[in-house]
Amino acid sequence: MRWILVLALICCSLAARADFDYRLEPRQIAESVWLLEGSTDNFAAANGGNIVNTGFIVSDQGVLVIDSGPSRRYGEALRQAIARVTDKPVLKLLLTHHHPDHALGNQAFADVPIAALAGTTQLLAEQGEAMAENMYRLVGDWMRGTEVRLPTETLTPGPLQVGNRRLQLIGLRGHSGADLAILDETSGVLFAGDLLFYQRALTTPGTPGLDLWLADLERLQALPWKQIVPGHGPLASSAAPFKQMRDYLGWLDGVMRDGAEQGAEMNELIRTPIPERFAGISLSRYELIRSVSHLYPRYERARLRRVDR
Amino acid sequence: MALDWRSWLLLALFALPWDSWGGEADPVTSVMWDYYHARLLDGAPFVFDQRVKLQAPPFAEDARQVPIQVDASAFAGQVERILAWAELNPIPQIFDFAPGERVLLRLAIRIRIEQATPLRAAVLTRDGLWHVGSTQIDAAGGGCTAPSVVRAQAGWEEHLGEVLGRRFVLADASRLRLQIAHPMDNGLVGGIPEFYLNQAELRDASGKILARLELFPAVSENPTLSLDLKDEGETELWLRDNNGNEFKAAL
C-alpha cells in the first residue's frame, strides 16, 4: 500500500514536469549576486531549453539581469524568481549575445530597457526567427508564446554604473560575432557568457574564428575576477574553465588544421578520437560533428589553390 | 541543428563499428527501397552489403552541405559503377561513378538533403550483382529548397567554373581534392531553372580517361569532391554543365 502511495507520488511529480514550470532556484554566489544554473545537456523537451546560466545583481537602486533564457516562460519564471529574492524593481536586462538560449526570454522584460551590443541586436534581427523556429522543434510546448524581441538599448564596452554597483562591460566576438562579458567589480564575479563553456563542449555556429576566440579568452582571464560564471556549466573560482577552454579550442583547431593539411575529408575528421582528458566534457562528439561542419570549409579552402586552366 | 531523440539514436549508433550492423537485412528503415531498386537498378539482383562503406554524419548540421563518402575498396578490380542517392530527397540521385583501374574505389562529395533520409551507395560488380551500402541521416531539413548562397554573391558569374584544388599524399593513395565554383541550381528554388554540372572526367596527361562521373543536382553548390588515385601521375579534370559550359583543371 505504501509502495502504491510512493509510486503515485513519483507519478505526480513526473506529471508536474509537464506543467512547464522551470522551477528556477536562484543561488546566491556573492553578496547581491545570484546565479540560475542550467543543465549541461542539449536542448530537449525534458529541460525546456534550460541548458543555460543566467544571473542577476541586486544594487541599491534595483536589479540588473544578465540574459533572459530560452523562452518566454523562462523569462517570466526568471522575473518571479527575482521577485522571491528581492522587492527591488528590475532596472535593466543585459544580453551576453544573441543565441536563442540566452535571448528568447526577452518578452518578459518588455517593461525595462533591454541592452546589448549593436552586433548582438543585428544578429538577433537576422537570425532570431529561424533560431526560435528551431527551438520550437526541439523543446516543443515550452516555447508557446515565445517571439523574438529585439534589444532597445545599445551598449558600449567600458564601465557601467547601476545604482551602487560598478560593472565593466567587455566587448568581444570569439563565440558569436558579438559577445559581451560582464565583470561586477564589487564582487569580482565575471559573467563570461558563451566565451566560456565548462564541462560542456563549446558550440561554434557563429564564431568568426577559433584564433579570435582564443585571444578573447586571454583578455578575459587577465581581468580581476574572483568567480567565473560560464555561459554553460558550473560556477568556478579557479582558472580551470579557461584552461579547459584553451585546451579544447586548441585541440579543435589542430584537428581541422592538420586535417586540411593532410587532405582529410569531413567524414574522416568527425570520427577523430576524442582525447581522454575531455572525457568529462558532455556532448563533445556531437559538437565536434557540428564544428567540423561550421568551420572545416574555411580550413580546407585555405589549403587549396586555383588549378583551373 | 540541435538534436531530437532520433538524432540521439543515430549519434549512439555512430560510434559502433561497421560489423555490428545486421547481416543481409536492410540496415535502415526505408519505405522507398523497392521503388529505387526498380527505378535506378532496373530491378537487377542485389544484396545489402556492409562491405560498401557509406559514411555520413548522423545528422546534417548544414543540410545544404552534407558530406558523404563511399568506400568500395572491398571490391577492388570488380567494380563497373557506383550509384548514390538520398531516398527522401526531391532530387534523389547524387552521382553515377565509373572508376577506371588507376582510381581507388573511393569518392567523397557534399550534397543537399531536404529532410531526414536513408542514403544509399550501390556498387555494380562485373558479375552483374549490385552491392548496396546504406546509412541514415537526420536533418532539420530544407537543404534542397534553401536560397542559393552562390547567387547571393555579386559577380558570381565571373567565377563560374573556377576550380580550387590540391593533391595530397595519403598512406595508400594520392588524393585529389577539388572545389568547383558553380551554383548547381536544382530547379526547386525561386523559379531559377536547372543549371548544374552534370559530367566530369578525370584524365591522364595523354587524355586517357581514368574515371567518369555523372553528377546530379543533389550535389551541393560549389561542389566539393575527393578522388583517390593509385599513383602520382598528372591528371586533368574536365567538367561540363547542362548548359554546355566546359571547364578544365590540372592537378
Ligand SMILES: [Zn+2]
Ligand atoms: Zn551561445
